[in-house]
Amino acid sequence: MRIGTARKLFIGFGLLPSVLLYAVFVVVPVFWSAYYGFMDWKGIGEARFIGFDNYVEALSHDIFWQSLGNNLIVVAASVFGQVPLALLLALLLSQGTWFQRFVRASVFMPMVLSSVVIGIIWSYIYQPQIGLLNGILSFVGLEEWNRAWLSDPSIAMWMIAIPIIWNFIGPYLIMFLAALSSIPQELNDAAAIDGATRTRRLFSITLPMIWDTIKVAIVLCISGSLKAFDLIYVMTKGGPAHATELLASYMYNNTFNVYRYGYGSAVSTLIVIISLLLIAGSQILMRRNNQ
Amino acid sequence: MSTSMPALDTGLHKTRRQYKWWRRSIRNILLGFYALVTLYPLFWMFMSAFKSNADFFANPFSLPQTWNWSNFVRAWEVSGMGKATMNSLFVTFVSLVLTLFFGALTAYIISRFEFRGRGILYSLLLLGLLIPIHSTLVPLFSMMNMMGIFDTHAALILPYTAFELPIAVFIITAYLANIPKEMEEAALVDGAGYTGIFLRLILPITLPALSTVAILGFLRFWNDFAFALVFINDPSLKTLPLSLSVFADGFTTDYSLTMAALSMASLPTIIVYLMFQEQVMKGMAAGSVKG
Incomplete structure (x- = not known):
């Protein structure tokens, strides 16, 4: 009886701080923003209930859809740039010599830097006058390709996708390496004895064996694309003319620059819904393909 | 051959x-x-x-x-990096201690005790990893204003800890699952209380998992930009990434000064990375699978 009470007390008091912290700072905000999404609110003073107006306004606003489109560009760049590149590197890096470990460590390196540092370095790389990119192009005689990479609305978003790939490729590489090393060697050996070529083995053994990891990687690309806010904020602030606006920066600008907290809350809620939908959608899509 | x-x-x-x-x-x-x-x-x-x-x-x-x-001396003075480094150190350290202690405590209770709602609690924690961090900026901003912690160190420490708890609990629980319970049961028979077992047995045993959590937390807290940007206004409370962001628009013509500031701010994380490469890579890959 007394042991039972001590046990209960320990469980209760032990969990209390974590549950409280988690509930207040992670769970409540989701419902909070859903609630204030229904309000016309400037952050101070009276909040006025306006029903679905904020949500309707967001969904009928061109810039909202443009931001969503840019988010999808980041997703596409990650799925079709990061994943194949990481997979290729993983296939080439399966030996584990010191040279290969060095390459692996280098590929991972950008992951430990602050996004502010990455954003500023890449702004300088793209800078029209002193930038490395224009410098290299001039050096190899392609001077006519020189341009202000981040001020050209038609390419700015794609130029931002490059540092995103560069920055986040590391974890995918590690995941693929782990998956590749779990494929039993006998399988490959047996196929080789049966005369299967390298390419054949890649498509008939390796890729099917790590398909689950590829699926996880794609889901990560989708949820990870929403993290690009920091880079955008540092490099372009969403400009020029909203060409690099992401949902998160759109939300940020509406809330903290023009003080529309109700509207910003509605957009926050839409971000949660969209990211959950994208993740669920990609899961369903790939389950069907797998059958 | x-x-x-x-x-x-x-x-x-x-x-x-x-x-x-x-x-x-x-x-x-x-x-x-x-x-x-x-x-x-x-x-x-x-x-x-x-x-x-x-x-x-x-x-x-x-x-x-x-x-x-x-350049380094000048950058240190111009951007107030001394103060910012102290702020970053303090916020990172306190958040780490809280994350490790409460993460380990929660993981211990979840993996060693039967109680109602255990499964729900664990899934709820993991579900939280799907919530895009940026969607909580607006609601947390308003909530912090009401709680009176906006523009204080607590405005960073509390959400950092809350958002890192799921990964901490996940990593430590997975580690505890492979540790036999005999020692704890023997200690219980010897009359040790649960608190004693947690402090004297569980914390030392889970040290490898705790160090992974600590490294991941250090990188995340030290590098965070979005929370610091929104929750901190007072220049004397700015963390390193925030103080660096002035270089993104303020001193843009003094390039080598900026590069010196970026280099200094990146050095700690690069050193930690070079020292704990394997742990950082494996931990971040595992953390991102569940995040």
Whole structure:
């Protein structure tokens, strides 16, 4: 009886701080923003209930859809740039010599830097006058390709996708390496004895064996694309003319620059819904393909 | 194989070996090139930090003509990096202690006790990893204003801890699952309380998992930009990434000064990375699978 009470007390008091912290700072905000999404609110003073107006306004606003489109560009760049590149590197890096470990460590390196540092370095790389990119192009005689990479609305978003790939490729590489090393060697050996070529083995053994990891990687690309806010904020602030606006920066600008907290809350809620939908959608899509 | 039977080392063998040698060389050249491209932006940052601005403009690619340490001194003073470093150290340290202690406590209770709602609690924690962090900026901003912790160190420490708890609990629970319970049961029979068992047995046993959590937390807290941007206004409370962001728009013409500031801010995380490479890579890959 007394042991039972001590046990209960320990469980209760032990969990209390974590549950409280988690509930207040992670769970409540989701419902909070859903609630204030229904309000016309400037952050101070009276909040006025306006029903679905904020949500309707967001969904009928061109810039909202443009931001969503840019988010999808980041997703596409990650799925079709990061994943194949990481997979290729993983296939080439399966030996584990010191040279290969060095390459692996280098590929991972950008992951430990602050996004502010990455954003500023890449702004300088793209800078029209002193930038490395224009410098290299001039050096190899392609001077006519020189341009202000981040001020050209038609390419700015794609130029931002490059540092995103560069920055986040590391974890995918590690995941693929782990998956590749779990494929039993006998399988490959047996196929080789049966005369299967390298390419054949890649498509008939390796890729099917790590398909689950590829699926996880794609889901990560989708949820990870929403993290690009920091880079955008540092490099372009969403400009020029909203060409690099992401949902998160759109939300940020509406809330903290023009003080529309109700509207910003509605957009926050839409971000949660969209990211959950994208993740669920990609899961369903790939389950069907797998059958 | 061919050494044991030198007589069989015919032309066929030679071409196969040559083919293998060529393939390995091409692979290593490609990998080396990729590593070079990946590391170059960082190398460029460190090199430029030592240059005078004139040298930076004239020879963007070469090594510094004279190694200027004065950039570092100037950057340290101009951007108030001393104060910012202290703030970053304090916020990171307190958040780490809280994350480790409450993460371990929660993981211990979840993995060793039967109680109602255990499964729900664990899934709820993992579900939280799907919530995009940026969607909580607006609601947390308003909530912190109401709680009166906006623009204090607590405005960073509490959400950092809350958002890191799921990963901490996940990593430590997975580690505890492979540890036999006999020692704890013996301690219980000897009359030790749960608190004693947690402090004297569980914390030391889970040290490897705790160190992974600590490294991940350190990188995340030290590098965070979004929370600091929104929850901190007072210049004397700014963390490093926030104080660096002034370089993104303020001092843009003083390039080598900026590069020196970026280099100094990146050094701690790069050192931690070089010291704990394997742990950082494995931990971040595992953390992102569940995040």
